[in-house]
Amino acid sequence: MAFESLTEKLQNVFKSLKSKGRLTEADVKTALKEVKLALLEADVNFKVVKQFIRSVEERAVGQDVMNGLNPGQMVIKIVNEEMINLMGSETCELEFQPGKAITVIMMCGLQGAGKTTTAAKIAGKLKLKGKKCLLVGCDIYRPAAIKQLEINASKQEVDMFSMGDSHKASDIAAAAMAHAEKNGHNIVIIDTAGRLQIDDDMMKELTDIKERVNVHQTLLVVDAMTGQEAVNVADTFNKKVGIDGVILSKMDGDARGGAALSIKAVTDKPIIYVGMGEKLSDLEQFHPDRMANRILGMGDVLTLIEKAQENLDIDEDRDKETLRKLKKGKFDFEDYLESMNQMKKMGGLSSILGMMPGMGMGGLKAGDIESQIDDKKLSRVEAIILSMTKEERHDPSLLNPSRKHRIAKGAGVDIAEVNRFIKQFEQSKKMMKQLPGMMGGFGGKKGRFKLPF
Amino acid sequence: MEENLINEEINEEEITEEEVKEEEIKEEDIKEEKKGGFFRRLVKGLTKTRDSIVGGFEDLFTASEIDEDFYDEIEEILIMSDAGMEASEEIIEELKERVKQRHVKKTDECRELLKEVMTESLMKNPPDYPYEEKRSVILVVGVNGAGKTTTVGKLALKLKDQGKKTMIVAADTFRAAAVEQLNVWADRAGVDFIKCNEGQDPASVVYDAMQAAKARNTDAVICDTAGRLHNKKNLMNELEKITRIINREHPDAYVETLLVLDGATGQNAISQAREFLNASKVTGVVITKLDGTAKGGIAFAIQNSLSIPVKYIGVGEAIDDLQKFDAKDFVDALFDKSTEEEDVNA
Numbered sequence: 001m002a003f004e005s006l007t008e009k010l011q012n013v014f015k016s017l018k019s020k021g022r023l024t025e026a027d028v029k030t031a032l033k034e035v036k037l038a039l040l041e042a043d044v045n046f047k048v049v050k051q052f053i054r055s056v057e058e059r060a061v062g063q064d065v066m067n068g069l070n071p072g073q074m075v076i077k078i079v080n081e082e083m084i085n086l087m088g089s090e091t092c093e094l095e096f097q098p099g100k101a102i103t104v105i106m107m108c109g110l111q112g113a114g115k116t117t118t119a120a121k122i123a124g125k126l127k128l129k130g131k132k133c134l135l136v137g138c139d140i141y142r143p144a145a146i147k148q149l150e151i152n153a154s155k156q157e158v159d160m161f162s163m164g165d166s167h168k169a170s171d172i173a174a175a176a177m178a179h180a181e182k183n184g185h186n187i188v189i190i191d192t193a194g195r196l197q198i199d200d201d202m203m204k205e206l207t208d209i210k211e212r213v214n215v216h217q218t219l220l221v222v223d224a225m226t227g228q229e230a231v232n233v234a235d236t237f238n239k240k241v242g243i244d245g246v247i248l249s250k251m252d253g254d255a256r257g258g259a260a261l262s263i264k265a266v267t268d269k270p271i272i273y274v275g276m277g278e279k280l281s282d283l284e285q286f287h288p289d290r291m292a293n294r295i296l297g298m299g300d301v302l303t304l305i306e307k308a309q310e311n312l313d314i315d316e317d318r319d320k321e322t323l324r325k326l327k328k329g330k331f332d333f334e335d336y337l338e339s340m341n342q343m344k345k346m347g348g349l350s351s352i353l354g355m356m357p358g359m360g361m362g363g364l365k366a367g368d369i370e371s372q373i374d375d376k377k378l379s380r381v382e383a384i385i386l387s388m389t390k391e392e393r394h395d396p397s398l399l400n401p402s403r404k405h406r407i408a409k410g411a412g413v414d415i416a417e418v419n420r421f422i423k424q425f426e427q428s429k430k431m432m433k434q435l436p437g438m439m440g441g442f443g444g445k446k447g448r449f450k451l452p453f
Numbered sequence: 454m455e456e457n458l459i460n461e462e463i464n465e466e467e468i469t470e471e472e473v474k475e476e477e478i479k480e481e482d483i484k485e486e487k488k489g490g491f492f493r494r495l496v497k498g499l500t501k502t503r504d505s506i507v508g509g510f511e512d513l514f515t516a517s518e519i520d521e522d523f524y525d526e527i528e529e530i531l532i533m534s535d536a537g538m539e540a541s542e543e544i545i546e547e548l549k550e551r552v553k554q555r556h557v558k559k560t561d562e563c564r565e566l567l568k569e570v571m572t573e574s575l576m577k578n579p580p581d582y583p584y585e586e587k588r589s590v591i592l593v594v595g596v597n598g599a600g601k602t603t604t605v606g607k608l609a610l611k612l613k614d615q616g617k618k619t620m621i622v623a624a625d626t627f628r629a630a631a632v633e634q635l636n637v638w639a640d641r642a643g644v645d646f647i648k649c650n651e652g653q654d655p656a657s658v659v660y661d662a663m664q665a666a667k668a669r670n671t672d673a674v675i676c677d678t679a680g681r682l683h684n685k686k687n688l689m690n691e692l693e694k695i696t697r698i699i700n701r702e703h704p705d706a707y708v709e710t711l712l713v714l715d716g717a718t719g720q721n722a723i724s725q726a727r728e729f730l731n732a733s734k735v736t737g738v739v740i741t742k743l744d745g746t747a748k749g750g751i752a753f754a755i756q757n758s759l760s761i762p763v764k765y766i767g768v769g770e771a772i773d774d775l776q777k778f779d780a781k782d783f784v785d786a787l788f789d790k791s792t793e794e795e796d797v798n799a
């Protein structure tokens with residue numbers, strides 16, 4: 001489970017702070033020492049960690065503990081805010097040239113970072129946005145790299161341009177531009193060979209391409225599992241070639257992705273996409289705040305709370321309604337569907353459960369949750385709810401055998417599964433009743449799990 | 454072969470003036486040195502690694518008093534090499550212990566002690582190479598982009614040069630053009646090649662390969678597998694199945710499972726090693742791409758937390774850039790030149 005031990009670590013630290021009445025300098029220091037270790041274990045670069053700890057310490061020591069927060073929560077709040085500061089607070093998009101002008105994107109990175117796969121993924125993504133993409137194979141060194149790009153291009157049903165491996169990369173790129181103009185492509189994605197950032201000749205190959213072709217977006221692909229090296233790699237690529245954005249690949253692994261923080265800190269370039277799987281569709285938008293939260297470990301819970309708080313400000317009534325529903329367990333299928341969709345957006349139910357304070361630590365092990373919930377099941381559940389009428393969704397008590405039968409037919413599942421789901425739903429409702437208790441910050445009385453805000 | 458030559462040329466050119474000078478000096482030393490080829494390559498490959506680790510260490514061993522700051526700085530350098538918190542702390546503790554035992558007072562006397570401790574921590578599980586003696590199947594596993602296919606190619610040449618009848622099996626049926634890539638390596642190494650179709654069940658490819666190996670009386674079968682993230686349950690199950698089939702279909706063969714780790718990987722390497730160990734009994738680790746600035750400190754982390762020996766390191770893209778791991782050389786190469794010379798002459 002991603003970030004699990006980091007979560008546990010931070011939770012232990014902040015638990016030790018919870019009992020104390022005020023935030024003292026010593027408190028902050030002890031807490032931050034543990035935060036430091038945890039971040040190092042997450043592969044955040046040592047120097048970045050040091051700097052980060054310093055800035056948090058400066059902010060935290062001497063600051064008043066806000067009303068309604070205990071010292072531990074206060075430290076978390078500051079750590080969290082500084083993490084988000086570091087990661088940048090906005091989600092970035094690729095920038096395109098106006099009108100019909102061709103936007104040129106160049107991929108670069110170390111060997112095995114995932115450039116070729118990512119290039120094809122981007123092409124597929126932009127194709128969905130109505131762009132006409134041309135993939136260009138400039139990796140003339142690795143055996144079969146061009147073939148790989150060619151196969152991926154045909155899978156994505158986008159055009160591909162290559163000239164074999166006996167031409168210079170910059171020549172191929174230039175020829176590709178002519179080809180693109182002739183054939184009306186408005187996006188050109190140049191895939192380059194993997195290279196070490198200290199290999200000056202290979203780095204020159206990239207600058208050569210940039211001299212020959214007007215590259216609008218140079219994207220550095222970095223393996224999310226990269227350790228302390230991430231800083232050197234990103235910094236050197238940025239200095240020697242100049243990068244405009246970063247793509248973090250293999251984020252579907254269990255690496256904690258500390259590299260993201262390091263890269264952002266040294267280059268100040270946005271991370272645009274994250275690679276979330278081997279399928280060519282698995283490329284997602286990067287959310288800096290979410291990532292920061294994820295590295296911190298209490299991430300998605302913080303997000304949930306933040307959202308709840310924001311909502312509270314904007315639409316107090318509606319939110320009170322949600323809270324009331326949650327508290328009283330008056331929670332219908334419509335809400336269930338809604339929360340399911342939200343959870344899906346945040347990376348699945350299991351990852352959220354795993355990140356909830358207490359859940360990760362308590363009896364429920366991440367693996368257990370994972371085995372109970374798989375994505376296929378979730379989509380069947382979705383189908384079941386969608387097969388209900390509005391009335392049924394609001395009032396589960398309406399569900400008699402005949403209605404259930406119809407729902408089962410509509411969802412294409414066995415009636416037993418419908419029954420099982422309804423039973424499970426009742427159980428979830430009970431669980432939801434406990435949730436307000438966990439939201440100690442606003443409303444719950446004596447929550448077992450206090451939240452940071 | 455042509456591509457190989459191009460790579461060589463590029464490698465040659467990339468050496469900066471400074472390095473050339475170093476190279477000359479080294480070359481002289483190494484001429485009298487039997488293991489020269491390896492050491493030179495390692496030193497060359499690890500030059501950047503060395504620069505960054507030693508760059509830090511050099512300032513440390515000034516004849517000042519040993520204090521907590523000194524240890525903190527060593528720890529910092531170790532962590533910066535991806536050795537990880539735990540392994541770094543263990544090394545420091547051991548160093549402190551020995552400093553006390555041997556009544557060392559000044560930091561400059563610590564250098565050899567630290568090298569000693571670092572070497573020993575890498576030698577907890579010394580590497581062995583049974584497949585050089587026995588009829589074997591070597592399964593190469595790892596996450597995506599670690600360098601498995603390249604390692605397979607390099608290893609095939611190594612074994613073939615030892616006079617073994619070697620066969621490469623392409624069981625990466627998932628990634629586009631993986632088979633073609635491996636085919637190029639098989640041609641370069643000049644060994645037998647069993648291929649599959651994209652999308653074919655890799656286990657069935659391995660099954661066929663085992664029959665072929667028995668029929669052709671092959672000494673060493675090297676199976677390349679698709680890159681898989683270690684937290685993907687179904688892919689790890691697939692690996693288990695492949696392992697099962699090898700054991701069942703070729704029971705006389707010694708089975709070696711090599712886990713390939715990217716030298717730039719951080720602490721996630723431990724998680725990788727653990728999961729791959731579970732799925733297919735990993736018997737050795739290969740750390741690749743150590744010709745960059747990556748320090749390969751995960752070697753320490755792996756040794757510290759799991760009992761798998763590091764067997765090879767990859768220090769370049771050329772076909773003979775796969776080297777047997779030698780803890781002493783590895784640590785020596787991380788330290789400065791004067792020390793190396795002493796060691797080489799000793």
